[in-house]
Amino acid sequence: MKIALVHDYLTQRGGAERVFELLCKRYPEADIFTSLYDPEKTINVGDRLVNTTYLQKIPGATKYFRLIAPLYFPAFRALDLQEYDLIISSSTSFAKAVKKRPDAKHICFCHNVTRFLWDTETYLREYSDYRYFAPLITKVFQAMRDIDLKYAQEPDIYIANSTTVAQRIQKIYGKPAIMVNYPIDTSNFIFSDTKDEYYLASARMISYKRLDVIVEAFNWLGWPLFISGDGPERKRLEAKALSNIKFLGHVSDSQRKDLFSKAKSVIVAALEDYGLVPVEANASGTPVIAYGAGGVLDTQIHGKTGVFFKRQTPESLQTALLESGGISWNYENIRNHAVNNFSEQVFFSKVERVIAQACI
Structure with a gap:
């Protein structure tokens, strides 16, 4: 069985990235895909090839990755994953949008619904640098919600890390989720x-x-x-x-x-x-x-x-x-x-x- 591992972006090291790192270790023969990759600021995948999208070619994209939010969905849709039997995505936002063969399976480890789209006020409060652009950002995010809902239907199975997240996936995306608490080493x-x-x-x-x-x-x-x-x-x-x-x-x-x-x-x-x-x-x-x-x-x-x-x-x-x-x-x-x-x-x-x- 040929497996693809997909993550939103590998430009930082947080809880979601640590879970993806575990998946990479568990499936050493799987191919790795992400939108953007900065090896100095994220998880260690050894000498494995990390396949990126065309966004990687944008100057400064790995540093200012939050500023290009509208570009991620089309970038993930452009990835060619037709040869893979199983796609395992790790996502808080965009990776769930990847396309698969009709007979392939897509399991999404959904760390949360796309929070900046569905809880924009909290997001802007957390990242105060963007507060000045709030009116424009809010309009863009509202327009992206329909796209997010559309691509949220792509995975065959959702795995949520908590009861809280499973309830959000059901409420916003209308999809059931299996709750599996994430591990630590x-x-x-x-x-x-x-x-x-x-x-x-x-x-x-x-x-x-x-x-x-x-x-x-x-x-x-x-x-x-x-x-x-x-x-x-x-x-x-x-x-x-x-x-x-x-x-x-x-x-x-x-x-x-x-x-x-x-x-x-x-x-x-x-x-x-x-x-x-x-x-x-x-x-x-x-x-x-x-x-x-x-x-x-x-x-x-x-x-x-x-x-x-x-x-x-x-x-x-x-x-x-x-x-x-x-x-x-x-x-x-x-x-x-x-x-x-x-x-x-x-x-x-x-x-x-x-x-x-x-x-x-």
């Missing part, structure tokens, strides 16, 4: 049942991550907090943070492992579609304190692997922090929860059952 995390006194937040510093809520809560409590990551919100957050809060910026993989394993808890204040950080924390034996909505409801057990807070406010987070302090955590059980439910082995056993059913 549990061997990449260090287990420790000895915790230091600091708390940890690890996230891109953009508005929807709600790091402002975390900073305000810890300003009031005075407890030590480390924040790893970078982004456009960093200066604003640093300006309001007191001396008990330390901004670490980008950290190496080895530093990140150590931070996760020794933290008293990892804090997540965003409404995440899925969210790998809580699972990574658990794989380190570390409990999570998270806003109780979205993907964490699929991955966390209140009182066993973490604590939920009900509102994205400093006061609600403070209540959860105090509750967490009264729990006698079993760090080994937290680690086992991650290994038993979110390992690559568990993930691919589910995925390959789906593929086998699709290809009968």
Whole structure:
């Protein structure tokens, strides 16, 4: 069976790209396709050929890839995938549009519906550089919705990473989705049942991550907090943070492992579609304190692997922090929860059952 692996664009390294990297490793004989490829800023695919679209020839496209949104659908439609029996796409937007042979199968790992089209206001708030062009961008995005709906019918099977995303796919695209929680490489995390006194937040510093809520809560409590990551919100957050809060910026993989394993808890204040950080924390034996909505409801057990807070406010987070302090955590059980439910082995056993059913 000849397999094609397709991803929206390989110009960054986020959760979606890490999942695609796992797919590339699992299917080493598969051919890789994407719209744009910047090997220095994305996943490592070794010496494998990455096939790109004509967009790759546009000067600056890999850097300003968000500015050419209307061009992606025709670029993916132009890819010739007629020789492939199985197409596995990894998409939050465009890759689901690829064409296949009538007898071939297309399985789409849909990380979300095309969010900038269906939640434009949040998208523009997150990427404030584009706010000045909001009237024009909004009109363009509205025109693209019909195209997105049309090409959303191309995949034969959707796989969603969470209940939340599966519900969105059904609501907006009218397509059922099989829910399979995405995995982490549990061997990449260090287990420790000895915790230091600091708390940890690890996230891109953009508005929807709600790091402002975390900073305000810890300003009031005075407890030590480390924040790893970078982004456009960093200066604003640093300006309001007191001396008990330390901004670490980008950290190496080895530093990140150590931070996760020794933290008293990892804090997540965003409404995440899925969210790998809580699972990574658990794989380190570390409990999570998270806003109780979205993907964490699929991955966390209140009182066993973490604590939920009900509102994205400093006061609600403070209540959860105090509750967490009264729990006698079993760090080994937290680690086992991650290994038993979110390992690559568990993930691919589910995925390959789906593929086998699709290809009968």
